[in-house]
Amino acid sequence: MPDNRRSKVVTNGLQRSPNRALLRAVGFGDHDFDKPIVGVANAHSTITPCNVGIGGLAARVEAALKTSGAMPQVFGTITMSDGISMGTEGMKYSLVSREVIADSIETVCNGQSMDGVLAIGGCDKNMPGAMIAIARLNIPAIFVYGGTIKPGRYQGRDLTIVSVFEAVGQHICRNIGETELLEIERRACPGAGSCGGMFTANTMSSIFEAMGMSLPYSSTMAAEDAEKAESAAQSAKVLMNAIRRQTLPRDILTRQAFENGIAMLMALGGSTNAVLHLPAIAHAAGVALTLDDIDAFSRRVPVLCDLKPSGRYVATDLHRAGGIPQVMKILLAHGLLHGDALTVTGQTIAETLKDIPEEPRNDQDVIRPWSRPLYPHGHLAILKGNLAEEGAVAKTSGVKVPKITGPARVFDSEEACMEAILQSRIRPGDVVVIRYEGPQGGPGMREMLSPTAALVGQGLGDTVGLVTDGRFSGGTYGMVVGHVAPEAATGGAIALVAEGDPVTIDTDQRLLQLMVPEEEITRRRNAWQPRPPRYTRGVLAKYAKLVSSASRGAVTD
DSSP, X not given: OOOOHHHHHHSSSGGGHHHXXXXXXXXXXXXXXXXXXXXXXXXXXXXXXXXXXXXXXXXXXXXXXXXXXXXXXXXXXXXXXXXXXXXXXXXXXXXXXXXXXXXXXXXXXXXXXXXXEEEEEOSTTHHHHHHHHHHHHOSSEXXXXXXXXXXXXXXXXXXXXXXXXXXXXXXXXXXXXXXXXXXXXXXXXXXXXXXXXXXXXXXXXXXXXXXXXXXXXXXXXXTTSHHHHHHHHHHHHHHHHHHHHTOOHHHHSSHHHHHHHHHHHHHHTOOTTHHHHHHXXXXXXXXXXXXXXXXXXXXXXXXOBOBTTTSSBOHHHHHHTTHHHHHHHHHHHTTOSOTTXXXXXXXXXXXXTTTSOSSOOXXXXXXXXXXXXXXXXXXXXXXXXXXXXXXXXXXXXXXXXXXXXXXXXXXXXXXXXXXXXXXXXXXXXXXXXXXXXSTTTTTSOOBOHHHHHHHHHTTOTTTXXXXXXXXXXXXXXXXXXXXXXXXXXXXXXXXXXXXXXXXXXXXXXXXXXXXXXXXXXXXXXXXXXXXXXXXXXXXXXXXHHHOOOXXXXXXXX
């Protein structure tokens, strides 16, 4: 085996005998000390359906690693459910959990001098948290996705968790009764797996596959299907080969890989959260990546897949239609993928895709051919202007009107905004502004799925704009702009917006503008005072002190 850090620590003769004695207590025999020690970092939990099946996958991986000649060491990391915490104070911990996951995996793998790591994740922050750690560690690694949930069904239509949020808005408007709302709630999440549309978990898993850090087809498999466990076991074998070759994550996580990931994000119509996570992972990998880089791909890459939340299909439909390899091959054939980029298998992207046809099958319409895209360009736009000097992220898929100028309806928290929506105080043409919800100000940059879904449910999704320094769920669609930077807590212009000020959102012109004279903005800025921190102790207080701007990925190191 290679001469690496772990072998020097554990097998260095009698002076290391205490290390060996402790390892014997967890199952090592005389002949095991020369084998690679491989961490199995898994986020198994019964907190959320996203992660409830991960324990079984970890067991399959552990067995496959032993068969392949490794000594696996299984350890846990945390998760939380974005969907369960959505709309509550608890949602402030969601983005924080990304950092806790990354720090915990880094701590265990470096603290125990492991030779490699296989990370298994399910809910939204599991993926970027694990990949940030993998990039920092730079020991042979592979990511295994816990798998997507299968869709629920009600009255002939597929349901996802977003169906429930939107049903709440419909119930408020008396468009559906309490019985129908309850039936949708009962049926939306039928079993294990991450939220079924092209929301954040499925977006990030698909991006990792396109970047070469996960096995082909693995990112769209259903959590409860047998092929998911088989793919996990195969991932263990591939990781062992990477350890023998000493293929390191930073050999794979190059600028080319990130560009491949961004191209996949656009082709899928994926979550706005990827715009936050990709720069954070790039930061950990030592790769320069800016919001402008992401916007450049949005102008070049069409949306090829008709997926929820704004489309018709879910991730399991995409899997049956050919999965991520089919989408990748279309992009490769049209010069939008780096075919020479390396993957964890040791093959290049082009070698991996050599047997995939350049056109999708005719018996499905989940994946569109190049000649007939869902949208001719990407669904995400980076907006700038005096309201977002560092940038903001707009999601344009499903939006009928790309420009709106309307009076600002200003709220200093998500709760205050939700109260106004539930009381039907938001009118067509309004631009809702939710501020002090950024990485530092929230702290934690909560997702605004509850307000956006409630607006859609009330029929206002096409006529009301929403601007926030917080985030949006991968399940959000409509005229929404998030990640506004600088954020309100640091004195960004979003803190200076007054009730009734005209605000323009123009996705075609990439503009987010407060339509107020510059002299008045200057006057307000001079009068502005920072707010005292909402938390003075604990993890949220520490996070608020460390976290960077959303434009840099909200990193903490």
